Amino acid sequence: MNQETVSVEFTVGIGDGKFSAVAVVPAGQTNLTQILPVLQALDDSLIAGVASQLSEVGRTISCRAGCGACCRQMVPLSIFEAEALTAWIRTLPESRQQELAQRFHEALLKLSASGLIDRMVNEDWLAETDSARQLALEYLYQRIPCPFLEDESCSIHPIRPLICREYLVTSPPQHCFDPTTLQAAPVHLPLNLSRVLNRIGAELENDSRGWIPLLFLFAWMKAGAHPGDAVAGAGPEVLYEFVKRLSEARAPSPTAEPPAED
Numbered sequence: 001m002n003q004e005t006v007s008v009e010f011t012v013g014i015g016d017g018k019f020s021a022v023a024v025v026p027a028g029q030t031n032l033t034q035i036l037p038v039l040q041a042l043d044d045s046l047i048a049g050v051a052s053q054l055s056e057v058g059r060t061i062s063c064r065a066g067c068g069a070c071c072r073q074m075v076p077l078s079i080f081e082a083e084a085l086t087a088w089i090r091t092l093p094e095s096r097q098q099e100l101a102q103r104f105h106e107a108l109l110k111l112s113a114s115g116l117i118d119r120m121v122n123e124d125w126l127a128e129t130d131s132a133r134q135l136a137l138e139y140l141y142q143r144i145p146c147p148f149l150e151d152e153s154c155s156i157h158p159i160r161p162l163i164c165r166e167y168l169v170t171s172p173p174q175h176c177f178d179p180t181t182l183q184a185a186p187v188h189l190p191l192n193l194s195r196v197l198n199r200i201g202a203e204l205e206n207d208s209r210g211w212i213p214l215l216f217l218f219a220w221m222k223a224g225a226h227p228g229d230a231v232a233g234a235g236p237e238v239l240y241e242f243v244k245r246l247s248e249a250r251a252p253s254p255t256a257e258p259p260a261e262d
Contacts, residue, residue: 003026003027003028004026004027004028005024005025005026005027005235006024006025006026006027006235006236007022007023007024008022008023008024008025008235008236008239008240009021009022010023010239010240010243012191012243012246012247013247014190014191017190019046019049019190019191021042021045023038023041023042023239024038025038025235025236025238025239026234026235027234027235027236028234028235029232029233029234030232030233030234030235030238031228031229031230031231031232031233031238032080032200032227032228032230032231032232032238032241032242033080033083033084033226033227033228033229034228035235035238035239035242036080036081036084037159038239039162039193039197039242040159040162040165042193043162043165043166043193043194044165046189046190046191046193047165047166047168047189050187050189050190054187061168061169061187065152065153065154065157067152067173068145068146068149068152068153068154069173069174070164070167071145071146071148071149071152071154072140072142072143072144072145072146073136073139073140073167074120074135074136074139074140074213074214075146075161075163075164075213075214075215076163076194076198076209076211076212076213076214077161077163077211077212077213077214077217078161078162078194078197078198078201078210078211079201079204079205079210079211079212079220079225079227080197080200080201080227080228081161081162081197082212082217082220082221082225083225083226083227083228084159084228085156085159085217086217086220086221088156088159089221100147100148100218101218103147104147104215104217104218105218107144107145107147107215108215108216110142110144111139111142111144111215114138114139114142116135116138116139116142119135120135120139120213121213123135124209140178144215146214147215148160161194161214162192162193162194162197163192163194165194166189166192166193166194167186168186168187168189169184169185169186169187191246193246196242196245196246197210197211198210198211199245200231200241200242200245201227204227204230204231205227
C-alpha cells in the first residue's frame with residue numbers, strides 16, 4: 001500500500017532573488033535519508049533553472065553521458081547518501097554486489113599505492129585552503145575512476161550524490177581533465193544542497209565534515225550506521241529542517257516558510 005503524501009511549499013532567499021518550490025513528501029513518519037529522492041528532485045529543478053538562464057546568454061552545460069572526466073575527482077559523500085546507497089546496494093543480486101565490492105577494493109589499492117589515503121582521512125577536501133586544493137589535484141592525477149563509472153557514464157545516475165549533480169561546466173569536456181589549465185568553466189549554483197547535507201551530518205557526528213570519501217563506502221557499510229534516524233518525523237517536518245538550514249546557509253535572515261499542506 002502506497003504511503004500517503006502531502007505537498008509542501010517553501011521559499012529560500014538567493015541574494016536579491018528567491019528559490020520557490022513545491023515538494024511532495026510522505027505525510028507520515030519518515031527520515032532525512034528516506035526523503036533523499038525529494039532533495040534530488042529539488043536539486044535537479046534548481047539546476048534546470050540555472051541551465052535555462054545560461055542558455056539565454058548563449059552558454060550550454062556540456063556535461064553528457066560518456067564524459068567521465070569529473071568521475072575521477074574526489075567525491076565527498078554525505079553520510080545520509082552513504083546510508084541510502086548502502087540500502088540500494090543490498091537489494092542487488094549477490095554477484096553484482098561482489099562486482100562492486102571488488103571495484104571499490106581495487107580503487108582503494110590504487111589510492112593506497114599513491115600515498116594519499118592518510119591525507120584523505122585527515123584533511124578536509126572542501127576547505128578553501130591551498131592544501132585542500134593540492135590534495136584534490138593530486139587525487140585527480142591518479143585517474144582513479146569512480147567504482148560506479150561504466151563505459152564513461154554513471155551507472156547510478158538517477159540516484160547519484162547531490163554533489164555529483166552540482167558539478168557542471170560549460171567548457172569542452174577535455175578541459176576537466178586538468179583544472180590547472182584554468183580552461184574549465186564551472187557553473188556557479190546559487191544554492192548547494194549537498195553542503196547542507198554535509199552540515200547536518202557534521203552536527204550529528206560532532207565532526208567538521210559530515211561526509212565520507214565515496215571510495216570508503218564499502219568500509220562504511222560494515223558499521224551498519226543509520227544517520228537518517230537522527231532527523232526524523234512527519235515528512236513536512238523533516239523537509240522543513242533541511243530547508244531551514246538551507247536558508248540559514250544562504251541568507252542572513254532566513255526566508256524559508258513553514259511547511260504548508262495543500
